[in-house]
Amino acid sequence: MMKGLKKWRLFSLLAALTVFLTGCGEEYLSTLRPAGETGQEQFNLLVLSTSIMVLVIVVVVVIYILALLKFRRSKLGENHIPKQVEGNHTLEMIWTVIPIILLLILAVPTVYYTYKQGDVAGAEMKDEEGNAQNLVVNVTAKLYWWEFEYPDLGIVTSQELVVPTDEKVYFNLKAGDVKHSFWIPAVGGKMDTNVDNLNKFYLTFDKESEGLKDGVFYGKCAELCGPSHALMDFKVKSMNRGDFDNWVAAMQKTAEPATPASATAQAGQDVFNASCIGCHAVSGAGPANAVGPNLATFGDRNRIGGFLEHDEENLKNWIKNPQKYKPGNVMPAFESKLSNEELDALAEYLMGLSVEQ
Known part of the structure; x- marks a missing residue:
């Protein structure tokens, strides 16, 4: 009876694993x-x-x-003792040559693709005009x-x-x-x-x-x-x-700043210029190596902070306390620095930053 139960437990475990493995691939x-x-x-x-x-x-x-x-x-x-094959040259050649062949079959394409990639x-290649x-x-x-x-x-x-x-x-x-x-x-x-x-x-x-x-x-x-x-x-x-x-x-x-689509977004731009512009750029034509991520295409993204659903509510929560969602990042919290009205305006402005039509 116990052996039967153990077999069913193993079957149940394997069945459960298949559910998780369906997410692969x-x-x-x-x-x-x-x-x-x-x-x-x-x-x-x-x-x-x-x-x-x-x-x-x-x-x-x-x-x-x-x-x-x-x-x-x-x-x-x-008392039966099988025939001893120690020192058999034919067998020693077989189990020496076959591994060498298998290693060559694996090594040749591996070395080729290593150098190719x-x-x-x-x-560094340029055309005649230097482009x-x-x-x-x-x-x-x-x-x-x-x-x-x-x-x-x-x-x-x-x-x-x-x-x-x-x-x-x-x-x-x-x-x-x-x-x-x-x-x-x-x-x-x-x-x-x-x-x-x-x-x-x-x-x-x-x-x-x-x-x-x-x-x-x-x-x-x-x-x-x-x-x-x-x-x-x-x-x-x-x-x-x-x-x-x-x-x-x-x-x-985007090197030329666009006019916000609404009065709320305009207010959000003002908040951004007062609180965020020191770390973030909203022009995709600017220099690299900024303190924070470039936000020129923020409205085109599908995630906030890399993993949160891309909506205004999550954006406001992120701005208020980014450490809560991504510990160790360098962005400061703005929960005590911005009012709810300023957060609403800032979120609308950022969600409107888009280059895709």
């Missing part, structure tokens, strides 16, 4: 559903190495089971947000990386405070961002993100960096080259 987040050339190459290496390991395990287990069955005592007796010379031939993005990781600068386009954004599809995008990675790690699981492997040196790599985006959940790929920090490490993520919008060029043009136009 989402296209916007999973390394197992690659959405770019780099991610696909890394996935192919993963499949190859796993296949080799499974093959070795299966062969060893089969030999082990056959030995158990063939040489069991009940069949051959207590490490080739970032394209980031960059490929898109380069300077990524700066900070506690606990991300800044993306497009040096050849003269624009800066934060928290949402925007890229064209079907072409290599080169990244220069650095950290502004402590060590972080830049990772877009569905598109390619991670790369550390350090304070003292610059890391470089490239990714390709084969799929437009518009059809995905929330319309974005999810990016994450993959290096433990502090109490809010788990909340340090960013979003990636990938689009065709035409739409990307339109987005760039719209970002460049």
